[in-house]
Amino acid sequence: MAKRKSPQSSTTARKKTATNSSKTSKKRSPAEKSSRTASKRTSKTTAKQRANNGKLQTIGAYLIERLQHYGLKDMFGIPGDYSLQFYGMLEESPIRVIGMTREDCAGYAADGYARVHGLGAVCVTYCVGGLSLCNSIAGAYAEKSPVIVIGGAPGMDERHADPLLHHRVKDFDTQREVFEKITVATASLDDPLTAFREIDRCLEAAVRFKRPVYLELPRDRVQTEGLYPHTPKSEAHSSDKDALREAVEDASELINNCKRPVILAGVEIHRFGLREDVLALAEKNKIPMSATLLGKSVVSEKHPLYLGVYEGAMGRETVRKYVEDSDCVILLGTFMTDINLGIYTAHLDPGRCIYATSEKLRIQHHHFHDVLLPDFIRGLSKSKLKPPKRPMPKATKTKPTSFDPVPDAKVSVKRLFELIDQTLGDGMVAIADVGDSLFAASDLSIHKHTQFISPAYYTSMGFAIPAAVGVQVANKDLRPLVLVGDGAFQMTCLELSTAVRHGFNPIVIVANNKGYTTERFLQDGPFNDIPNWNYHRLPDLLGGGWGFEVHTEGDLDQALSAALANRDAFSLLNVHLDPLDISPALKRLTDRLSKRI
Structure with missing residues (x-):
């Protein structure tokens, strides 16, 4: 029987082929010395213009060109001084920049984008941006969602005296070393001799392994030219x-x-x-x-x-x-x-x-x-x-649901999801956050032209709303139906302001059970209670969207019908539920888990 080791089946082999990154040595290499002069040569032309002129490209321009080659059309993030030069180049390129309210949300959005488009990207500043991004990128790694992380960093020339520059933690390699643990490949683009090859290696690893990669771009290397013309080479992979x-x-x-x-x-x-x-x-x-x-x-x-x-x-x-x-x-x-x-x-x-x-x-x-x-x-x-x-x-086979509202009856989780199941149609994507929204959604009927997205392995709360933004950036005609509990909603809800800014129209259903109900059945206590917000009034704060407060089945039927008709902005349904009301799926699970606690 053939038993040869494969890079795809061996973590060790994979690390050797994809994940090893060049560490910046404290002593300058000849390439670094030669790049000091090269870094002074800048160009304000776009990647496409430089390629057409036959000149040597800058590291930043080559990175943008390669991202476009892989079909990337949009990038998420928040600018900072260590990434501003690259953001300037992005603005001159065909790649659209989608600004977010928080770095972790930018990561979730890039993840959601990747799950629809096939590849996502996010650009942040040094440490305060990159380290804030870690949780969402860890989730993308765990669930095999290919996201390109571009992290700004202090320039190589400003590191000579080992200064305590703002945002620095421990040493200048900290951010890259952290990302080594949660990506399949990392590289520091500090050497113009190797930068182009490192870009190719990491991007190919993201596409091949369907996991995030990290590229660190010192700010004085963005406009630094490569030392020689470079032609990308792609390695073919085949089975034995x-x-x-x-x-x-x-x-x-x-x-x-x-x-x-x-x-x-x-x-x-x-x-x-x-x-x-x-x-x-x-x-x-x-x-x-x-x-x-x-x-x-x-x-x-x-x-x-x-x-x-x-x-x-x-x-x-x-x-x-x-x-x-x-x-x-x-x-x-x-x-x-x-x-x-x-x-x-x-x-x-x-x-x-x-x-x-x-x-x-x-x-x-x-x-x-x-x-x-x-x-x-x-x-x-x-x-x-x-x-x-x-x-x-x-x-x-489950029977098709038929929701006939009892106007004055209180809404239950079971009845809520019966109506949701009936509502899902072509051109919609159900995005479930962690909690009973996820477990209840497992029984929804997803047909050919509908998708279902959730963090069902890494289970990080707060995923759904920023992921919905990423989904609509990838495909504006794909309308998200966001299923989220009040606890997860409170973590990332302000990213709906990005939906307002870009005219997106997700339908957000907040299962408001006044706390972490999933955990109440494992270990009850006041630590599972959270403040009760007037969620339906969030559109007033954000200056856009529609809000509905739902207590009864009649309210629910009317609100969801109105939300489906409102296609110009997001709609938010604040659905009041009993704190101890759970879905049949969660009931089966908690019965089993409670015996282990």
Whole structure:
């Protein structure tokens, strides 16, 4: 059996090929000395103009050109003195700059943008900007969302006497060293001899591994020219033919000998653009499909072979039983996280599993290396599979919801999401924040032209609103329906001012249960209570948008209808809920978790 180590399946190998960054040595290298003269040569022309003139490009201009090559059209961030020169170059380029209210929100927005567009970018100043960005970039790393982080830094020439420059922490390498832990590649663009190659290396790593990268740009290197003309080179990656052949043969044998196969699709199917390949495999062989919570909507939930979200004890019993009764579970692009597995209430026997991701391939207890996920899925689809046709249980499919409001009845979580399920339509994207909004949303029906986005692995509260801004920057015709609890809303709600500024029209539904209800069922106490705001009056503060206060089902029906009709600005629904009212999914989960606390 072929067992060669692959950069995609080995963290060590990956670090050697993608993540090692050149550290700035305290002693000047010859390249640094030569660059002192080069740094004085500046140009005010754009990247495109300089390329057309056949002259040497500046580091800043080359970075912008390469970002455009990868299809980037927008960048998020907040300027600061260490990044102002680069911001000036961005303004002269075709890349649109989207200013945000906070750096962490800029990171969430770039993450949301990347999940729709395929690649996002954010630019911030030194340390006070970069370190504020860390949490959102950590989430993008955990959930495989490729975001380019550009961090401004003090100039190389101003570091000679080791001065205590503003924003500095410990030493000048602190910011880059922190980002080494939460990105797949980092580089300091301090040397004009290597800067262009480092830019290429990091951008290629982001696209290949679908994870963030970090580029540090000292402010006196933005206008510094490279020392020689540079032509980008892209390294081709392919599977080991013998390993791929053996893996497909072993997987085919397992599938052909089983009686109850099922596909469990994960988030990497979306990240690597493999939805059509998975559908081809399932449809050709009539294999039923399920999805994880993080991978929700990777395939249309209206598809006749789709079962529902599998999430252990948190999911619907019919889906859980169908998946766990399978004698061949084909996990494709799936993260085996505690949330995806219902806090480890899932029961999946490795001896009955084919587990294929971009980083590893395991068939039963056999491991294969140098096999790329797209090659494996396509190879499996082309092979002669003859699995038995497994009937779809009728109880697995949820009945279409029909919300008939009882005008004076108080709104419950269950009824709220019944109306939301009925409301989702073409051209909408459901964005769920952490809390019961996420768990309740797991039962929503997402069809072909709808998407679902959530931080369902890293679970950082405050993600949804800035991510919605990023989504509409990427595609203004895609209207976000933001599902957020009052606790998460209070963390990043002012980013709706960016929506006002750009004329975006998300619908924000605040599940106002007066605190952290998810945690109340784990450990109750006053620490779970938060101040109750008049959320529906936020549009008055921001100077735009529509606000609605909702107490009853009649209020809810009218408010959501008005929100759908209001397409010129954002709409915010302040939905009052009982502090102890939770979704059926969360009830199943907390019942199990409370036994462990």
